[in-house]
Amino acid sequence: MEDQVNRLVEKTWAKFQSIPSSERFLIAVSGIPGSGKTTLASTVTKRLNALYSGLHGKTSTPPIAGFVPMDGYHLTRAQLSAMPDPKHAHDRRGAEFTFDGDAFVALVRRVREPLTPESQTLYAPSFDHAVKDPVQDDIPIEPTTRILVFEGNYLSLDKEPWRTAAELMDELWFVDVDFETARKRLVPRHVKAGIAPTEEEADKRVRENDLVNGEEIVNKRLEVHEVIVSTDDEGWKPEAQ
Template identity: 55%
Template sequence: MDSQIERLANRAEQLLHKMRNDQRLLIAIAGIPGSGKTTLAEILAKRLNFNHAQHSSEITSPHYKKIAITLPMDGFHLTRAQLSAMPDPEMAHARRGAEFTFDGKGFYELVKELRRPITSESTATVWAPSFDHAVKDPVEMGIEVPREARVIIFEGNYLLLDQKPWSDAAKMMDLKFFVRVPFDVATERLVKRHLAAGLAATEEEAMKRVVENDLVNGKMIEDLLKEEEVDEFVDSGESKSEGVHT
């Protein structure tokens, strides 16, 4: 994984150096549920911030500002109230995490906002939604994107989906990475995650959720992926014990 992270970081840094100072580098990291997207995004951001700090005169400042931040797609979950208002609320809640349970248009608008020049007054600070796992709903203006953040790493299941509005947002990305993982590896990770998060009381219940929702979503993600538009595929690892994040 270290060599992959270094390679991805180098690609990002080389591209960033070619961009104007008022531009942000937008990176999309996608993959099926349980592939390791969150882990990869967080490690890549840390590596970019570390490399940047090594060459910055501000490194000794306690208020040193990071150049890279991660923006999970989780903040664009539809609320539980919105799911309950759907024609089949029971099905909507059971399938939470499927593409239709996300605010794709809202995500597209955020990417469009971050694509604007940083010098614009309207983009001095951009706010993105986060997700509160305690209340199981998104939080508006939960993540601050300051003007100093030149690298935005988005991560989520549907970022490279060949379906509007996700495909429109993907066109604005500078780099697109897809995390590959065998379905059996993802299955074991997801069962453990659902049990740890309290989403399932038993292993059987967790497996049912994985088979009837997560893997269905995973197949859609792989089926609607334009491989030729992916800049690099990242292997999540063969070990079933590796990674427990999305």
Template identity: 45%
Template sequence: MEAEVDRLARKTLDDLAAKGPSYRFLVGIAGVPGSGKTTLGAAVAAGINNLSADGDIARAIPMDGFHYSRAHLAAMPNPQEAIHRRGAAFTFDAEGFLDLVQRLRRHPHDTVLAPSFDHALKDPLADAVAIPPTARIVLIEGNYIALNRSPWKEAAAVMDRLWYVDTPADVAVARLARRHLASGIVADEKEAWERASGTDGLNAEDVRANLLPVDEKIKG
């Protein structure tokens, strides 16, 4: 994976150089839950910054901040389903995500604010992440970055590159089960596996079945 990270970092720097000094280069990193998107995004951003002569020019951010709040889910037409399926595409503010990507594209010389997700509160925090104009490469990772459904696909069209972390289903489920258990959101190992293969499994099926064409498929 180290060689792959180095290749992606160097290629992205070359792609940015071809665009010119005033351009902000956007990379979308998609994948199923537990695929390793966050790890890849952070590693490539660090690789770019290590290689860059201009300092820290790359920033990796998750789309987790676009989770609808619990209050919003409770007000949806079927609140029980919405709360149970939290993490599915329809439980995200996709229009808000599209707006963020468009602002990053339109305002390369401005600081753009994005939401984050507070895992202690289990809710998003508005304008918690500042993306400065010095961040000329922004890697945005999330399950639905390359989803072939509006408005996700309109956001994907704004990206300069789309990557997909291609991870075997059994590997992703095992990672998720360990993560759920470690975070304390489940009572025991059995519940962790049920969650990872149940709700998360449905989301993974949606990602795989509705994947847009991508520029890179990276083994996760």
């Protein structure tokens, strides 16, 4: 996995050199729940910033790369409760229909606008796991942030509005993992996060929700630029994302 990460950082940096200073370079990292996509996306972002700082010989340089997880585009619990079948909506939270894809596309369109001296900081939502709802305008995207790494389950899904978002990206990466490995990662994560009180109930949720979502993610995947095989290397341990 470490070799794959290094190659992706080098590839991204090389491609970034060729774009005009008024543009951003956008990457979407997708994969099933438990694939390790969050760790990949955040690690690539950190290493791009370290590379940029190293080239400039100082650590005070504004970060060139930013990381935007899709978690902030979860529909709120109140929105789920307002659906025709609230119980089903809450039980299936994490499925494609429980995200505000249109709002995500709107953000991507905004960061695609040309950068000028007048460009303002943009904001993306985050997700507060303590209250289990999004937090609006919590992730700043500065005008100096010219590489953006987005991460989420559905960023290469061949279905609107995700298809539109994918078309706005420069690179689509997919983190591939077998379903049993994903299940083993997700069960303890759900217990730790308070999503399920016991491993037995966590396993039930994983099988009836997360891996069901995973089937859609895999079966309806767009063509991508990179497929990264998720492994638990000693030097690079993916989080259960």
